[in-house]
Amino acid sequence: DAGVTQSPTHLIKTRGQQVTLRCSPKSGHDTVSWYQQALGQGPQFIFQYYEEEERQRGNFPDRFSGHQFPNYSSELNVNALLLGDSALYLCASSSLGRSSNQPQHFGDGTRLSIL
Amino acid sequence: DQQVKQNSPSLSVQEGRISILNCDYTNSMFDYFLWYKKYPAEGPTFLISISSIKDKNEDGRFTVFLNKSAKHLSLHIVPSQPGDSAVYFCAASAYNFNKFYFGSGTKLNVKP
Numbered sequence: 001d002a003g004v005t006q007s008p009t010h011l012i013k014t015r016g017q018q019v020t021l022r023c024s025p026k027s028g029h030d031t032v033s034w035y036q037q038a039l040g041q042g043p044q045f046i047f048q049y050y051e052e053e054e055r056q057r058g059n060f061p062d063r064f065s066g067h068q069f070p071n072y073s074s075e076l077n078v079n080a081l082l083l084g085d086s087a088l089y090l091c092a093s094s095s096l097g098r099s100s101n102q103p104q105h106f107g108d109g110t111r112l113s114i115l
Numbered sequence: 116d117q118q119v120k121q122n123s124p125s126l127s128v129q130e131g132r133i134s135i136l137n138c139d140y141t142n143s144m145f146d147y148f149l150w151y152k153k154y155p156a157e158g159p160t161f162l163i164s165i166s167s168i169k170d171k172n173e174d175g176r177f178t179v180f181l182n183k184s185a186k187h188l189s190l191h192i193v194p195s196q197p198g199d200s201a202v203y204f205c206a207a208s209a210y211n212f213n214k215f216y217f218g219s220g221t222k223l224n225v226k227p
Binding site (some may be wrong): 031035043046048094096101102103104107109 | 119121146147149151156157158159161162164166204206208210213214215216217218219220
């Protein structure tokens, strides 16, 4: 039973560039959430996708956008990269159809470095 | 505005003793709380959860306590083992939102 998988594991970009990160949810899950974890901090909620639509959004600018595909996989896109976007980006999946109160399962993340 | 706070960045405990990790929250709408464990180069792993209708939940060596009036929860690990050394995050969400707010983590070191 595959867990949450993310690609790539590491990425180096320069300021102003654009990046796309990918996530496949755990088998049986239909909801994907994205988090940003800066060094020494806890994960911060970016947004959540369910039924191919953005359901909720955290306090992140419009430069951060996403997409969910019919197979429940998801992409996180960040435009006009800033040095402050350097962080670990975590994808988490869950199944909202079963229960609203349930843990999210995380992938190992994509480490994004901006030069 | 940090709605979930872990005020101890680190904790060191002897193997076999109890580890107590603490977490405070400010949002009274939170009704579901979780603890995650994170090893370096890995994503957070779910450990244990508790809903606001309970004040205690136990799973093997791990027990989570919730004090709603104080807006405080704690994780007890008994007995602590060296393999428990990791960063522990508490997280909270409000009903039906499945959007989690995380604390900044406590790094637990269990000494052999």
